[in-house]
Every structure is written in structure tokens, then in C-alpha cells.
Amino acid sequence: MKFETVIGLEVHVELATDSKIFCSCSAKYGAEQNESVCPACCGMPGMLPIVNKHVVDLGMTAGMMLNCDINRTTTFDKKSYYYPDLPCSYQTTQWFAPICVNGKVRIETENGEKFIRIKQIHMEEDAGKLVHDDWTDTSLVDFNRTSVPLIEIVSQPDLSSAKEVLAYLERLRNLLRFARVSDCRWEQGSMRCDVNLSVRPEGSDKLGVRTEMKNMNSLSAIERAIEYEVARHIDAIANGTEELVQETRRWDDVKGKSYPMRNKETAGDYRYFPDPNIMPVVIDDEWFDKIKSTLPEFPEIKEKRFIEEYELDEKVASQIASSRAFCDVFEGAYERYPKAVEIANWLISDCSKILNRKKMTADMLSINGASLGELIKLVNEGVVNRAGAAKILDAMFDTDIDPKAYAEENGFIISNDTGKIEEVIKEVVANDMKSVNDYKSGKEKAIMALFGQAMKKLNKNCDPKTLRELLIKYVDSI
Amino acid sequence: MNKYITKAAESAAKAVVLDDMILTVGMPTTAGSKMLDGYNSLFESEAVTKLKSAGYGIAGKANTGEFGLDFLGETSHFGACADESGNLISGCAAAINDGDAFAAVSLDTNGTPRRAAALAGLTCLKPTYGTVSRYGIVPAACSGEAVSVTAKCAADVAEVADCIIAHDFKDGTSLPEEVCNSIKGNIKQGEFKKVAVIKNLVDSADSDTQAKIASACTALNNSGIATEEINDEILPLSQSAWFILMSAEACNNISRYDGIKFGYRSPNYKNIDELYTNSRTEAFGLLTKLTVLYGSECLSDDNYMPVYDKAMRIRRVISEHLNSLFEKYDALLLPACSKTAYSEDEVKSDIDTAYNESLYTAPASISGVPAVACAGVQFIGKALSDKVLLGLAQICEKEA
Numbered sequence: 104m105k106f107e108t109v110i111g112l113e114v115h116v117e118l119a120t121d122s123k124i125f126c127s128c129s130a131k132y133g134a135e136q137n138e139s140v141c142p143a144c145c146g147m148p149g150m151l152p153i154v155n156k157h158v159v160d161l162g163m164t165a166g167m168m169l170n171c172d173i174n175r176t177t178t179f180d181k182k183s184y185y186y187p188d189l190p191c192s193y194q195t196t197q198w199f200a201p202i203c204v205n206g207k208v209r210i211e212t213e214n215g216e217k218f219i220r221i222k223q224i225h226m227e228e229d230a231g232k233l234v235h236d237d238w239t240d241t242s243l244v245d246f247n248r249t250s251v252p253l254i255e256i257v258s259q260p261d262l263s264s265a266k267e268v269l270a271y272l273e274r275l276r277n278l279l280r281f282a283r284v285s286d287c288r289w290e291q292g293s294m295r296c297d298v299n300l301s302v303r304p305e306g307s308d309k310l311g312v313r314t315e316m317k318n319m320n321s322l323s324a325i326e327r328a329i330e331y332e333v334a335r336h337i338d339a340i341a342n343g344t345e346e347l348v349q350e351t352r353r354w355d356d357v358k359g360k361s362y363p364m365r366n367k368e369t370a371g372d373y374r375y376f377p378d379p380n381i382m383p384v385v386i387d388d389e390w391f392d393k394i395k396s397t398l399p400e401f402p403e404i405k406e407k408r409f410i411e412e413y414e415l416d417e418k419v420a421s422q423i424a425s426s427r428a429f430c431d432v433f434e435g436a437y438e439r440y441p442k443a444v445e446i447a448n449w450l451i452s453d454c455s456k457i458l459n460r461k462k463m464t465a466d467m468l469s470i471n472g473a474s475l476g477e478l479i480k481l482v483n484e485g486v487v488n489r490a491g492a493a494k495i496l497d498a499m500f501d502t503d504i505d506p507k508a509y510a511e512e513n514g515f516i517i518s519n520d521t522g523k524i525e526e527v528i529k530e531v532v533a534n535d536m537k538s539v540n541d542y543k544s545g546k547e548k549a550i551m552a553l554f555g556q557a558m559k560k561l562n563k564n565c566d567p568k569t570l571r572e573l574l575i576k577y578v579d580s581i
Numbered sequence: 582m583n584k585y586i587t588k589a590a591e592s593a594a595k596a597v598v599l600d601d602m603i604l605t606v607g608m609p610t611t612a613g614s615k616m617l618d619g620y621n622s623l624f625e626s627e628a629v630t631k632l633k634s635a636g637y638g639i640a641g642k643a644n645t646g647e648f649g650l651d652f653l654g655e656t657s658h659f660g661a662c663a664d665e666s667g668n669l670i671s672g673c674a675a676a677i678n679d680g681d682a683f684a685a686v687s688l689d690t691n692g693t694p695r696r697a698a699a700l701a702g703l704t705c706l707k708p709t710y711g712t713v714s715r716y717g718i719v720p721a722a723c724s725g726e727a728v729s730v731t732a733k734c735a736a737d738v739a740e741v742a743d744c745i746i747a748h749d750f751k752d753g754t755s756l757p758e759e760v761c762n763s764i765k766g767n768i769k770q771g772e773f774k775k776v777a778v779i780k781n782l783v784d785s786a787d788s789d790t791q792a793k794i795a796s797a798c799t800a801l802n803n804s805g806i807a808t809e810e811i812n813d814e815i816l817p818l819s820q821s822a823w824f825i826l827m828s829a830e831a832c833n834n835i836s837r838y839d840g841i842k843f844g845y846r847s848p849n850y851k852n853i854d855e856l857y858t859n860s861r862t863e864a865f866g867l868l869t870k871l872t873v874l875y876g877s878e879c880l881s882d883d884n885y886m887p888v889y890d891k892a893m894r895i896r897r898v899i900s901e902h903l904n905s906l907f908e909k910y911d912a913l914l915l916p917a918c919s920k921t922a923y924s925e926d927e928v929k930s931d932i933d934t935a936y937n938e939s940l941y942t943a944p945a946s947i948s949g950v951p952a953v954a955c956a957g958v959q960f961i962g963k964a965l966s967d968k969v970l971l972g973l974a975q976i977c978e979k980e981a
Contacts, residue, residue: 142623148612149622149717151752181833183880185857192836245840269587361937374880374887376829379724381753 111260117293123151124252146190166203188231196227302336312347397441413443426465491515594638600687613645626717643672673695684732692942699917710949714749793957800980819943825892832876907963915961
């Protein structure tokens with residue numbers, strides 16, 4: 104018997120806001136334990152939630168990137184359950200009228216393109232984190248992450264393999280990072296995914312028993328978890344190895360197995376009801392249009408345009424279009440100095456080298472595009488040389504500098520002052536008559552020693568051709 | 582007599598007493614519960630900040646029934662407050678009548694401040710929902726609870742109310758500044774035409790209460806205001822609908838007291854489930870426990886639509902019904918409670934008292950319209966008619 108797999112995903116993405124969803128605490132990752140907390144996100148009585156408008160902006164943006172309909176009136180609801188990392192014992196989320204519904208996402212599969220339908224996207228607050236101290240046998244709560252804004256993207260059960268799941272997740276990540284909705288970092292937990300999976304005989308129109316898997320922290324863990332779970336389901340159906348039950352399971356990546364979660368962790372009745380402290384959020388045309396106007400071009404459209412309009416080769420275009428920051432710098436540079444291929448090379452080699460050295464990702468590139476264009480122009484016009492340009496580029500990573508002014512201040516401008524060059528040549532020759540004599544006696548390479556010394560004295564800020572000509576002319580004349 | 586849970590040091594300033602649902606810095610806020618015994622808030626309520634900056638002193642934190650859900654403070658962990666004849670009196674009302682405080686600011690969740698005023702011969706305004714910030718009050722039923730003002734007369738109530746009525750960006754349900762400002766200023770006089778007396782609710786009260794209603798009608802008539810008796814079958818629906826909404830919201834709000842972060846933690850636990858269960862079992866009183874159970878049940882998957890959602894629809898029906906009544910009448914006149922005195926023993930022996938008596942207070946709680954208790958009776962008016970109601974109260978006060 105042949106089987107087919109039916110998979111739906113619930114993807115949680117932390118939004119790239121400065122502050123939390125209902126209070127003004129910082130939402131940044133990596134603070135000291137319980138540093139970013141206030142009475143509101145600690146669940147103390149008397150604080151009232153005020154919705155962070157930027158959260159709604161980003162929720163809407165995500166929906167537009169994933170072709171969703173936006174609910175123009177969207178409401179917040181309370182979901183009740185007890186857990187020590189949930190200070191109010193309720194999570195404020197969206198149940199009755201989520202911000203986005205009915206979207207679709209295109210992915211590439213072995214059999215060509217496929218559309219994965221999005222059921223809904225809702226906004227909600229994150230929970231805190233429990234820290235277990237085995238030494239003292241205690242558990243402590245870190246509330247930094249409490250009320251950090253999230254969106255949950257719920258897909259329809261349209262995925263049918265681990266490969267498709269990975270393609271879908273990569274696509275979501277790419278689109279959301281492109282629109283600056285989230286940095287989507289698996290390793291920091293700003294992107295997380297639960298997998299709903301069932302297996303049925305091929306061609307059957309009845310769904311099999313569905314299990315939900317949690318606790319996968321990377322794409323490769325998701326792949327392994329799906330493959331394990333599919334095999335377990337097939338084994339159960341085909342060989343009767345166990346009876347499948349609808350349940351939530353925890354993936355243990357070390358052991359490579361999934362285990363049923365304790366009942367309490369999955370207790371069903373969340374007693375949702377509308378939060379009376381939060382008035383319905385009404386998205387008027389002005390707000391809607393404003394967000395719409397800030398949407399970026401989709402990455403594949405950019406890539407195509409880079410190839411057609413700028414004549415970049417496919418590999419280069421795809422490399423640049425993989426990162427919103429690269430695209431922005433590229434386009435900023437092109438506006439200043441329309442030499443697409445050269446700009447692309449600078450991005451892919453010079454800029455990437457510095458990013459690697461600084462252990463930064465492509466998305467963290469924050470140099471000014473126009474300044475990069477200016478710098479390339481200075482090099483092409485012979486105003487600074489490559490060595491000087493490398494130093495200027497380095498400085499551009501630290502602050503937004505004007506490359507020309509910086510070059511002038513730091514002596515990176517190539518000297519065209521022949522008087523000065525001749526002065527240096529005279530000095531070098533006077534100190535190294537041996538090389539002069541060697542050269543005159545036929546050892547042509549000896550001139551290179553003199554050239555090198557002169558270049559060094561000139562801080563390399565000299566057109567090599569000019570120096571060479573002047574040097575030979577002078578040596579020949581003595 | 583358990584007037585206070587925390588009494589402030591004497592101060593020269595004109596003093597306002599707070600009920601213990603209002604958060605203060607420097608004095609604990611207990612909400613009348615063992616759960617919050619000794620709880621010190623890190624911030625104070627907007628109402629207290631406004632009172633202080635207007636120069637009022639704080640007399641102390643008056644006794645309060647647990648989370649404001651009960652009839653008249655009888656469920657307080659610190660003991661009920663009763664007068665020498667054994668009748669219940671609210672801590673706030675006692676503080677005013679004893680001359681400790683000029684006025685009281687208290688939270689009206691299930692009508693307590695209104696019936697306290699009616700029983701103690703004081704005047705109480707439950708302002709229009711959204712005109713006084715709820716920032717910094719221990720929440721129970723957020724969709725209807727209101728910070729209220731009680732004093733000896735309508736003029737004193739208006740003075741304190743005007744000080745705390747204001748837009749507050751920290752409260753998402755706060756009405757805009759210009760709307761809040763529109764109800765500040767003089768008590769309305771001589772603009773009234775007709776008041777409806779809700780006959781079926783008057784008839785359900787005892788004869789002493791009916792006599793108070795009759796006196797109020799006489800006072801109004803003497804001032805040239807017509808009164809008209811009507812039977813109304815819609816308003817009593819408020820009672821069970823508000824009970825459902827209040828219990829559900831209170832259950833949810835009270836769920837934050839889990840023994841983990843602050844408040845009471847039982848010393849008897851071996852695991853997290855026992856920590857939750859034992860802390861809450863040991864710290865909550867019976868009425869709170871019943872509210873948690875009932876509220877939880879109302880919100881369960883099976884009951885949400887037939888119970889909670891239906892209560893929300895009834896809320897809308899009541900609001901629309903009130904609007905249509907207020908096209909014909911300036912205000913509705915009805916009792917604030919069914920009797921003129923309640924002994925501590927009788928209330929404690931019948932846990933349904935709070936529910937039974939909410940028949941009279943729930944219409945204004947569920948719809949958010951303003952209500953005034955005075956001269957032993959209650960007026961309900963349309964949204965933002967707070968000063969009209971205080972004007973009617975002044976007429977009744979004169980006659981009484």
C-alpha cells in the first residue's frame with residue numbers, strides 16, 4: 104500500500120518591534136534575566152494593556168506579504184491556562200477576529216510550483232522562560248520574553264513532505280525578513296514551528312489520525328522529526344505496531360524520537376473570551392494604504408529585475424536578492440553610480456568579507472548605499488586606490504561617513520602632484536644607489552625595489568603608472 | 582468595627598478614604614483577600630494620583646469584600662464591618678459618617694458602593710463607564726466596573742468626581758478628553774421633565790424601601806418633575822447576564838494569583854499543581870471560589886455560546902432598551918437594594934444575597950450608564966448624564 108502525508112504548520116514569529124506588545128518594556132533579545140520587565144508584563148494587578156501600534160503594522164505587513172485578506176476590525180481575546188511562565192495565567196491573543204485570513208504562499212517543489220494556503224495569522228504575546236536549576240532543585244522564571252509580540256501563521260494542511268515543509272518555511276522566512284517583520288532566527292527562538300501531521304492511504308479522501316509535534320529548534324530537526332513521525336504513522340497503519348491517538352508530542356532531537364506530552368501540558372479548554380480592556384482595532388483606509396505603500400518588492404521579482412534591468416548574471420542576482428539589506432544597499436549605490444556589475448561585486452566580495460570578519464549576517468549590513476556608490480566611483484576615477492578604498496569601506500561599517508571627505512582627512516587621496524612624486528624618487532634613489540647601478544648594468548628587476556620604496560613613502564596613494572614612468576625617466580637621466 | 586484594613590497617619594488635608602481595591606504606594610492593597618494580605622503595589626492608581634495632586638489627603642484603605650464581588654464587605658478576609666446594632670455597613674460609608682473622611686473613592690463591581698450609600702444615607706455616583714481611569718485598581722470585572730465617589734451630599738460627590746474624571750492614555754477604554762470634560766462642572770438644575778419609576782422593581786422591595794421611593798417621588802413632584810410608573814421586564818435580565826459576565830471576567834482576572842510571583846503561597850506543596858491548588862484553596866473565600874468555578878464554567882467550550890455569548894447579546898439588548906427609555910425620561914428611579922438594613926448574620930448565612938440584590942444594581946453595571954444612589958434610592962441615567970442624576974439627587978436630599 105502507498106501512503107500520503109498531510110501536514111499543516113503553525114509557525115510563530117517574533118516581531119521586530121522595539122517594545123513589547125502591551126507595555127513599553129524593551130523587546131530586544133539578550134537582556135540580563137528579568138531586566139526588561141515592568142508591573143504589566145509581570146502580571147501585577149492594575150496595569151491595563153495598550154496595544155503597540157507597530158505590532159499591528161507588522162501583522163498587517165506579514166498578511167500582505169502572504170497574500171492574506173486583512174480584517175479591518177480585529178480584536179484581542181484572552182486564553183486561560185496555568186503555567187509559571189505565564190504571569191497573568193492568561194495569554195492575550197486573537198481568537199474571534201484575527202488580523203489576517205485566507206492567504207497563500209507559493210513554494211517551489213520537485214513537481215513545480217505549489218500554493219500553500221494560509222488559514223489565518225494572529226497577533227499575540229509570548230510567554231516567559233523557565234530556568235531550571237538542578238543544583239538547588241528549583242525553577243526560576245525569566246519574564247524578559249513575556250509579552251514580546253508574536254504572530255502565529257496557521258497554514259491549511261496543504262503540505263505533503265518534509266521537503267515541502269522546508270521549502271515553505273524558507274519561503275516564509277525569506278518574505279518576512281524581506282519585509283522586516285522579523286529577523287526569523289531559529290537559534291534565538293524568534294521563529295518556531297509546530298507540525299500537525301497525519302498519514303493516509305494514497306487517494307483516500309479521509310484524513311488519518313493527526314498528531315501535533317512541538318519543540319523543534321532548527322530546520323534540520325523539523326526534517327528529522329517529520330521523517331520519524333511519518334514512519335511511525337505508516338508502521339502503525341500498515342503493521343499495527345501501535346494504535347495512533349490524536350495527541351501532542353515532544354520531539355527529542357538527541358534521541359531522534361517523539362514522545363507524547365503529559366496531558367497537563369496539552370489541556371484542551373482555554374476558555375477564550377474577548378479582552379474587555381482592549382477596544383477593537385479598526386484599520387481604516389489611510390492606515391491600510393500606508394502599510395501597503397511600504398511593502399517591498401517580492402524577492403523573486405527583484406531578482407528578475409536585477410537580471411533584466413541591470414544585466415547581472417543569475418547567480419549574482421540571486422545572491423543579492425537573498426537579503427533585503429543587500430538589495431537596499433545595491434539599489435542605493437546604483438542610484439548614486441549606475442555600474443551594476445561592479446556594485447554587485449563589491450557587495451558579494453568586499454562587503455561579505457567584512458561581514459564574515461565581524462561575524463554578521465547579510466541582513467545586518469547597514470552601510471549607506473549612496474556612500475558605497477560614491478566610493479566605487481572614487482576608485483574608478485582614480486581618486487583613491489583599492490587599498491585605500493578597503494579602509495574606507497571598513498570605516499563605513501562603523502559610521503555613516505562621506506567617503507570623499509574621509510579619504511581626504513585620512514590621506515587616502517591618490518597624489519597627482521608630480522613635483523611631490525619626483526621629490527620622493529630623488530630621496531629614494533639617493534639612499535639606494537646600488538639598485539640604480541644594478542638596473543643600469545642590465546638587472547631590470549632592480550627598478551622594482553626602488554618603485555616599492557617610493558610607493559611606501561607615498562603611502563601607496565599614487566597612481567602606479569605615473570610613478571613608474573617618472574622613476575624610469577629620472578634613473579635614466581642620472 | 583473593622584472600618585479600615587490600613588489606616589493612614591492623620592493629615593491636615595481634606596481626606597478621602599479609598600476602598601482596598603484601589604492601589605496605593607506606601608499602604609498595602611489587599612482587595613479584602615488573604616491572597617493579597619500585605620501586598621504592596623509598585624504603582625498607584627490614576628484616581629489616587631489625581632486626588633493627591635488636587636490636594637486631598639488619604640484617610641486610609643477601607644474594608645472591602647473579597648475582590649469587590651460580595652454584597653457589602655461580608656466576605657472580607659479581615660472581617661466584616663458592622664455598626665453597633667449588628668447591621669452591615671461598608672468601611673467607606675462608616676469612615677464618612679464617623680467624620681474621618683470627606684468622601685470615599687471605591688470600586689463598583691457588583692453595586693456595593695451604591696447600596697452602601699443607600700443604606701448609610703449617603704450619596705454615591707457611579708460615573709459613566711470610561712470617564713474615570715481604571716488604571717491601578719485591582720481588576721475583577723473590567724467591562725463594567727467603575728471607580729465611584731461617595732459623600733454626604735451631591736455637591737461633595739461632584740467636587741471629588743470632577744477631580745478624577747479625565748481621559749487617561751493608560752486605560753484603553755478611557756473616553757476622549759473632550760467627552761470627559763463635558764461632564765465636569767455644575768450640577769444640572771431645572772432641566773428635567775420626567776422620571777420613570779420602575780414599578781416591578783419597587784414592588785419587589787420591602788415597604789420601608791418603597792416608602793423611600795415614594796418620598797423621592799414626592800420630592801421630585803414638588804420640584805415640578807413628573808414621575809411615571811412603568812413596568813419593565815427587560816431590566817431584570819441584567820441580573821443574570823451581569824452575573825455571567827462578571828463571574829467570567831473575575832475568574833480570568835483572579836487567575837493571576839497563582840502563588841508564583843506575589844501574594845499568598847501555601848507552605849504545603851510537593852509539586853507545581855499542589856502549589857497552585859493549595860495556595861488558592863487556602864487564600865480564597867467561598868464566594869470567590871464559587872465565582873471562579875462559575876466563571877470558568879461559563880467560558881468553557883460547551884457553554885461559551887449558550888451562556889457567555891448570550892449574556893453579551895443581552896447586554897446589547899439592555900443598552901438599546903435603556904437608550905429608548907432615555908428618549909422619554911430623564912432618568913429611571915428604582916431601589917438600590919431591597920431593604921433598609923441587613924444584619925451581618927443574615928447576609929453571611931445566605932451566600933446568594935450578593936446575587937439576589939444585584940437585581941437593582943446590575944442594569945447600570947452591565948450597560949455602563951451612570952447611576953446615583955441617594956436618600957435610600959437609586960437613579961439611572963443615560964451615558965454622560967452624571968450631573969443630571971446628581972441634580973435629581975440634590976432635590977431628594979433637600980426633601981430628606
